[in-house]
Amino acid sequence: MTTLTNLLVIAAVLVLVVRRQMRVQRLDSERRFWILPLILGALALRDPQIIDHQHAVLSGGLLAAGLVAVLAMGSVWGWTVRLWRAADGSVMLKGTKATVAAWIGMLAIRLGLYGIGGALHVHQSGSSLMLGMAVLLLVRSLVVNWRARALEPTPPTALLH
Template identity: 50%
Template sequence: MSGLVNALVIVAVVALVIARQFRARRISTDRRWWILPLVLALVALREPGMIDAHHRAGSVALLAAELVIGLAMGAGWAWTTRVWTAPDGAIWSKSTKASAAVWVAGIALRVGLFALGAVLGVHQDSSALLLALAGTLVVRSGVLIWRAQSLTAAGGRRAAYGDAERRSAWKEGV
């Protein structure tokens, strides 16, 4: 695929992921939440152009920064997501305005990294972005599962980030 098509696909997928997270979603702690990030990471690592052969040091530094941003973004996204226990004992989550701010900041930092790489003449492949997205998803999912399990272990409702928000009277379906 061309670079423009890749960019459009990435933007569409990110928009879909973000839109889905702003609806109430039931958390299942027994699912294999790590499979999708693992598949994304394996696909990214199979691509040969992740490191620019002509600018190894700069390329590795940009990749490391991309991974750090991805991991931080996943942690920020998970900790700004509201998690609560419904009266029936089911655990639900919904991203907040702070989660949107985490996404905006992460995207801005990634655009800045891409611009820096372009100024330095370092070739940047989409596999680095895919690997960072895998890191984002695994950290977010792991932290949310951990938070959900801590609510279950507590045996009841505990205060969660976003509890001060006005709640709707109904839950959206998954």
């Protein structure tokens, strides 16, 4: 895929994910939350330009730094989401102001890494951003699902009212 196509896919996923995160929604723990990250990751890894072969070490280092950053930010994002049990026992979630701050922080880190790569004349493929998005979404979903399992179950009497 071209860099423009990759960026459009990333932008569309970002808009979709952020909009959904800021609304109250039911957590479907049975949902296959790993499908979108798997698709994004597969698309990204198909790109032979994901590493700049003229600057392989620097390019690989920037890719690794970006992936470490999204691992951390995915965890932070997963912890900023508010979780609670509804009266029917289902788990509800909603993003908070801290969620927005986590997104802003992630964007700042990604822009910083992109700036470093540009200053070092390393070509950076949009596929590296797509791979980062895949890792970010997967880690966030893992954290949220793990936190949801730790929530206290709704007492049976609460369900009767």
